Amino acid sequence: MGSDPPLRGDQALLEVDDLTVEFPGIRALDSVRFDIRPAEVHALVGENGAGKSTLLKVLGGVHRPSSGEVRLAGARYRPRRPADALAAGIAVIYQEFNLYPDLTVAENVFSGREPHSAISRGIRYAEINRRTSDLFTVLGVDIDPTAAVGGLTVSEQQLVEICKALSVDGRIIVMDEPTAALSADEVTQLLGVVRRLRDEGRSVVYVSHRLDEVFALADRVTVLRDGRHIRTCDIADTDPDGLVRDMVGRDVESVFHRDQMSEGKVVLELAGVSAGRRLRDIDLTVRAGEVVGIGGIAGAGQPELSQLIFGALAIDFGTMSLNGEPFKPRNPGDAMARGIGFLHEDRKAAGNLPDLSIRQNLTISVLDKVRGAFTRLLAPAKESDVYAGYHRRLNVKATGPDQLIGQLSGGNQQKVLLGRALAPGGKLLLLNEPTRGVDIGAKAEIHRLINLLTADGAAVLMVSSDLPELLGVSDRVYVMAGGEIVGHLTGDDRTEENVVACATTGRRVFSEELTKR
Amino acid sequence: MINALKKVPLLVPLVLVMAILALSTDTFLSVGNLENVLVAAAILAIPGVAMTFCLAMGEFDLSIGSTVSLAGVACCSALIAGLPLAFSLLAALGVGAFIGLANGLVITKLGVTPFIATLATMVIVRGASLAYTDGHDQIVSSPGLKYLVAGRPLGIPMPIVLAVAVAALAWWTINRTRFGRWVCAIGSNRDAARMSGLPVDRIRIAVYVLVGLSGGLWGLLISGQLQKGNGQLGLGFELDAITVVVLGGTALLGGRASIIGTVLGAVMIETIRNGLNLLNTPPAYQRISVGLLLIAALALLALRRRERRGAGPNRVPARVQESAA
Numbered sequence: 001m002g003s004d005p006p007l008r009g010d011q012a013l014l015e016v017d018d019l020t021v022e023f024p025g026i027r028a029l030d031s032v033r034f035d036i037r038p039a040e041v042h043a044l045v046g047e048n049g050a051g052k053s054t055l056l057k058v059l060g061g062v063h064r065p066s067s068g069e070v071r072l073a074g075a076r077y078r079p080r081r082p083a084d085a086l087a088a089g090i091a092v093i094y095q096e097f098n099l100y101p102d103l104t105v106a107e108n109v110f111s112g113r114e115p116h117s118a119i120s121r122g123i124r125y126a127e128i129n130r131r132t133s134d135l136f137t138v139l140g141v142d143i144d145p146t147a148a149v150g151g152l153t154v155s156e157q158q159l160v161e162i163c164k165a166l167s168v169d170g171r172i173i174v175m176d177e178p179t180a181a182l183s184a185d186e187v188t189q190l191l192g193v194v195r196r197l198r199d200e201g202r203s204v205v206y207v208s209h210r211l212d213e214v215f216a217l218a219d220r221v222t223v224l225r226d227g228r229h230i231r232t233c234d235i236a237d238t239d240p241d242g243l244v245r246d247m248v249g250r251d252v253e254s255v256f257h258r259d260q261m262s263e264g265k266v267v268l269e270l271a272g273v274s275a276g277r278r279l280r281d282i283d284l285t286v287r288a289g290e291v292v293g294i295g296g297i298a299g300a301g302q303p304e305l306s307q308l309i310f311g312a313l314a315i316d317f318g319t320m321s322l323n324g325e326p327f328k329p330r331n332p333g334d335a336m337a338r339g340i341g342f343l344h345e346d347r348k349a350a351g352n353l354p355d356l357s358i359r360q361n362l363t364i365s366v367l368d369k370v371r372g373a374f375t376r377l378l379a380p381a382k383e384s385d386v387y388a389g390y391h392r393r394l395n396v397k398a399t400g401p402d403q404l405i406g407q408l409s410g411g412n413q414q415k416v417l418l419g420r421a422l423a424p425g426g427k428l429l430l431l432n433e434p435t436r437g438v439d440i441g442a443k444a445e446i447h448r449l450i451n452l453l454t455a456d457g458a459a460v461l462m463v464s465s466d467l468p469e470l471l472g473v474s475d476r477v478y479v480m481a482g483g484e485i486v487g488h489l490t491g492d493d494r495t496e497e498n499v500v501a502c503a504t505t506g507r508r509v510f511s512e513e514l515t516k517r
Numbered sequence: 518m519i520n521a522l523k524k525v526p527l528l529v530p531l532v533l534v535m536a537i538l539a540l541s542t543d544t545f546l547s548v549g550n551l552e553n554v555l556v557a558a559a560i561l562a563i564p565g566v567a568m569t570f571c572l573a574m575g576e577f578d579l580s581i582g583s584t585v586s587l588a589g590v591a592c593c594s595a596l597i598a599g600l601p602l603a604f605s606l607l608a609a610l611g612v613g614a615f616i617g618l619a620n621g622l623v624i625t626k627l628g629v630t631p632f633i634a635t636l637a638t639m640v641i642v643r644g645a646s647l648a649y650t651d652g653h654d655q656i657v658s659s660p661g662l663k664y665l666v667a668g669r670p671l672g673i674p675m676p677i678v679l680a681v682a683v684a685a686l687a688w689w690t691i692n693r694t695r696f697g698r699w700v701c702a703i704g705s706n707r708d709a710a711r712m713s714g715l716p717v718d719r720i721r722i723a724v725y726v727l728v729g730l731s732g733g734l735w736g737l738l739i740s741g742q743l744q745k746g747n748g749q750l751g752l753g754f755e756l757d758a759i760t761v762v763v764l765g766g767t768a769l770l771g772g773r774a775s776i777i778g779t780v781l782g783a784v785m786i787e788t789i790r791n792g793l794n795l796l797n798t799p800p801a802y803q804r805i806s807v808g809l810l811l812i813a814a815l816a817l818l819a820l821r822r823r824e825r826r827g828a829g830p831n832r833v834p835a836r837v838q839e840s841a842a
Binding site: 312332342364368377 | 689694695699702704711715768
């Protein structure tokens with residue numbers, strides 16, 4: 001494929017040669033090569049299923065290669081368990097953190113290696129707290145070592161994981177999608193931390209779907225596709241379009257392309273809605289045929305707002321109306337019966353039914369539609385019809401309708417769950433992070449689908465922490481902070497600067513008022 | 518054939534155990550003995566089938582052994598008081614359903630975990646049964662109650678008729694009805710089920726009522742066999758009921774159900790018990806063997822589950838082809 005600069009053996013800290021990893025029936029990595037130099041940020045990109053996670057898990061001592069070799073500082077590196085990798089100075093931070101929520105930050109950082117008194121065996125808390133706090137100083141962040149990890153934000157937990165890697169003096173720190181769940185601000189902070197790590201002489205392998213981060217951060221980039229090595233080059237020698245081409249093996253049309261909306265009648269209206277301390281005095285409207293985005297830093301109440309509309313969170317004050325009629329759902333079943341479809345932001349925790357097939361996952365909300373009229377029994381033929389319809393629209397890549405959903409790539413899982421949200425045929429869709437952890441090809445398809453749905457007259461309320469998506473896909477954007485709506489951006493006001501300013505500085509921007517002036 | 522073995526992995530060990538018993542004893546293969554095994558298995562399969570729903574939902578019910586006792590006591594004391602047979606039978610089933618409803622409400626509405634909630638009802642119900650009988654047997658002589666266990670419509674032992682009917686209905690429910698699909702969905706991921714609009718709490722309560730009902734029926738069969746009810750009946754039965762389900766391959770963490778597996782699990786346990794009897798093994802060793810079986814079955818299930826689901830979301834990146842659209 002692309003031409004690579006020749007590797008000089010003395011330059012590489014870690015070298016991967018001809019690495020092949022096979023699982024029953026699947027070759028996850030096929031003769032892959034990869035190398036890491038001292039004090040560099042090396043980005044690893046590729047679509048879901050390209051083999052990035054497998055490569056990380058080989059480095060981290062989780063998977064063992066079927067053939068090929070990994071060398072660390074010239075010596076053969078064959079970790080047999082995660083502890084071996086740590087001992088060799090390679091720390092892998094997986095997307096799902098390995099933290100104990102009930103323990104303190106310092107206890108987590110030194111978990112398994114607690115310095116303790118020789119006599120009483122008691123942990124030296126003063127020491128671990130001090131050392132943890134020193135490490136945070138190195139990272140340039142401020143987190144209390146004695147706080148319980150469960151109470152931290154996702155981004156702070158990420159920093160605890162990084163701190164853990166530093167505490168074992170990790171020379172190579174591997175991060176898998178570190179920004180997937182972070183807000184724009186937190187991403188900026190994390191990028192700063194990664195740069196500090198590099199300046200300290202450590203090497204970072206950075207796996208991300210977000211190419212803007214890759215270009216902001218990386219010294220070199222390696223592209224994997226279908227388990228094969230496609231290209232390794234200096235970041236200066238490529239551009240986003242080129243990387244996307246390498247990742248998908250074809251040209252992808254501009255990801256965010258939104259047709260002009262025609263304003264329809266109001267579908268959903270919230271007036272002065274509050275729920276506990278999480279949502280305060282929310283006013284909001286969504287019209288037929290438009291995509292309304294909800295932005296803000298993580299934890300500002302965005303998912304709670306959509307859950308409230310879906311009946312999964314009780315409303316304390318205020319009123320909602322749906323198609324002009326009062327609307328007060330007691331549970332998600334109520335909301336669905338009124339034609340609302342819902343996509344949860346966390347596929348694993350509240351999306352997938354992992355023991356069920358993709359067809360069963362798709363039809364679970366609409367089993368009434370696939371029952372015999374007289375027998376009331378599930379009719380497999382009807383179920384297959386429903387599946388076939390969505391399968392074509394969503395372009396799910398699977399071996400067949402009976403494949404278990406857990407065996408699909410993230411993007412395809414997401415398409416199935418999107419199908420579940422659409423299946424009730426509702427005219428209002430609440431989509432939370434519709435493309436989180438989804439590869440570029442699937443992302444474009446999902447955006448195209450949203451476009452089609454609104455063209456058909458559906459109203460979409462989309463929560464997204466991905467700023468380009470939020471601004472590119474939405475016709476209007478509400479920004480939330482601290483459970484309140486602090487901004488409403490339309491037209492030319494829809495800029496990253498406005499979203500970030502509203503979300504973080506307490507400034508309020510309401511487009512209607514601007515236009516009145 | 519190979520597919521059938523994959524779906525019901527218990528078939529191979531079961532045939533193996535039977536072959537060993539056939540070779541090592543003279544009596545195992547006699548018609549009378551085989552009938553004893555099957556009748557015992559049928560009695561155990563009835564609560565096992567109900568418990569299958571519970572485990573498929575990712576939960577379990579420890580109180581069923583106590584339900585056996587209280588339901589038997591309810592039926593027997595009603596008969597002793599001179600009430601009609603039909604009323605006495607319904608009293609036992611009603612007691613079972615009520616205990617199930619109580620379990621379901623405590624678990625869903627009060628948010629107590631199933632383990633603790635049913636452990637508590639197990640003790641409470643056992644205590645109620647002991648208190649009501651004051652430690653005495655409630656002895657009856659009821660041909661009608663006896664018919665439930667010893668009757669032979671068309672020459673087939675009644676428990677087998679009942680078990681086949683219950684198992685067929687359950688298979689149908691799990692595989693062909695909305696309720697069955699819902700149960701598996703809840704067991705697979707309860708939060709996802711809730712966010713898919715399923716009436717999760719109502720379904721969970723219904724399943725506990727089912728298990729309670731089956732405990733009531735089990736109590737009738739046991740009391741029918743012994744022609745008495747007392748506070749000691751059904752001790753340790755909860756483990757039997759759960760073990761047959763696990764042996765049958767219904768994962769303890771939920772999401773799947775194998776009714777055929779449960780029925781075979783009941784046959785397996787009763788075959789082993791029968792074999793140990795024929796080989797003159799003391800009853801204490803039978804208990805040990807049930808415990809060991811439970812551990813072995815769980816270990817195998819854990820192994821299979823790891824293979825099937827993978828440890829993480831992207832552990833095995835599936836390379837897939839476009840399926841025919």
